[in-house]
Every structure is written in C-alpha cells, then in structure tokens.
Amino acid sequence: MSVLMEIAMFPTDVGESKSRYVSEVLKVIKESGYPYQLTPMATIIEADTVKELSDLIPKMYEALEKMGVGRVYSVVKFDIRPARKNRLKQKIESVKKHIEV
Template sequence: MSVLMEIAMFPTDVGESKSKYVAEVLKVIEESGLPYQLTPMATIVEGESVEEVSALIPKMYHALEKMGCGRVYSVAKFDIRPGKSNRLKQKVESVQKHFSS
C-alpha cells in the first residue's frame, strides 16, 4: 500500500518568517526515514500505512512546542492506494510523460 500525506505545520505566533520552524518539522520527517518532498506550500511524505505517516504528526507538533511555539496551524491531506508503492516519484513522472507528448 502507498499512503501519501501532504502536511503543512507551522506556528502562527512567531512573526512573519517560518523557515526555521519548518526546518525543525522537516528534521522529524527526515529522522523517520520515510521518503518526502518539500514544496513551497507543504511537504509530502510517503509511507506504507496511514498509521505510519500519521505517527509523524504529534512528533512534528512536539518539535515546535519545544521551540516555544504557543499556537500551531496544521493541515494534512491523504491519498491512500493499496497495491502501489513509490508514488511520490511515479505520480510526477506520469504527468511529465503526458506533458512532453
């Protein structure tokens, strides 16, 4: 099974720039060993189960909490597809194949 989770998580009470906080959230994802792709608006993580990718959410929040963040915004979306894998790469390649035709 392939589960893609697109997640954005950042504090709202720290001023305009969020990059150092997003970097801490990315460290949590990096430490998980799961493949991911950072985009300008969110990060996409791929795992083998909903539980595997969802388990990152509280860890990401606690990383921000340790930085003194008092208010955190987060949104997550899931794309769950049994019988598939490596969709983080394959979905992009599929679109690019049709684009270059």
Template sequence: MSVLLEMAMFPTDQGESKSEYVAQVISLIRQSGYTYQLTSMGTIIETNEIGQALKLVEECYNILESNGCNRVYSTLTFDIRKGHDNRLKSKIESIEKHIGEVSK
C-alpha cells in the same frame, strides 16, 4: 499500500518569519527515513501505513510544542492507495509520459 501525506505545519505565535520552525519540522521528516518532497507551500511524504503518517504528524507537532510554540496551524491531505508503492515518484512520471518533463 502507499499513503501520500501533503502537510504544512507552522506556529502562528512566533513572529512573521517561520523558516526556523519549519526547518526543525523538515529535519525531523528527513530523519524519519520516509521519502518526502519539500515544496514552497508544504511537504509531501510517503509512508506504507496510515499509522506511520499520523505518528509523524504528531512528532512534528511535538517538535514545535517543545520549542515554545503555543499555537500551531496545520493542513493535512491524504491519498491512500492499496497495492501500490513509490507513488511520490510514479505519479509525476505518469504525467511526464503525456507532456514531457515537469518542474520538480
């Protein structure tokens, strides 16, 4: 199974710049060992099970909470597909077969 999670998470009560807090979230995602891709508007993460993805979301929230964030905004989008893996890479490769290399 492949669970693709596109996530954005940041505090709304900690001033204008959010990079210090987002960096802490990305560091946790990096340490998780899951394949991920950081974009300017969110992060895409691939896990093998929905429970792994949901646990990671909770851990990301906990990082922000432990750093004094009292209000956190988050968006989550899932694409769950049985019988497949490595879709973070293969979905892009599928498009590139049709139009050539794309920006990554």
C-alpha cells in the same frame, strides 16, 4: 499499499518568517526515514500505512512545542492507494509523460 500525506505545519505566533520552524518539522520527517518532498506550500511524505504517517504528526508538533511556540496551524491530506509503491516519484513521472513533446 502506498500512503501519501501532504502536511503543512507552522506556528502562527512567531512573526512573518516561518522557515526556522518548518526546518525543525522537516528534521522529524527526515529522521523518520520515509521518503519526502518539500514544496513551497507543504511537504509530502510516503509510507506503507496511514498509521505510520499519522504517528509522525504529534512528533512534528512536539518539535515546535520545544521551540516555545504558543499556536500551531496544520493542514493534512492523505492519498491512499493499495497495491502501489513509490508514488512520490511515479505520480510526477506519469504527468510528465503527458506534457513532454
């Protein structure tokens, strides 16, 4: 099974720039060992189960909590597909086949 989780998580009470805080969330993701892709609006992570990815969410929040933030905004989406692997790359390659001339 392949589970993709798209997550955006950042504090809302720290001013305009969020990059320092997002980088702490990314450290948690990187340390998990799961493949991921940072985008301008969110990060996409791939694992074998929903539970594996769901278990990362409180760890991400705790990283922000340790930084002393008072309010966190987060949006999470899942794409779950049995009998597939490596969709983080395959989905992009599939689309590129259709747009390459």
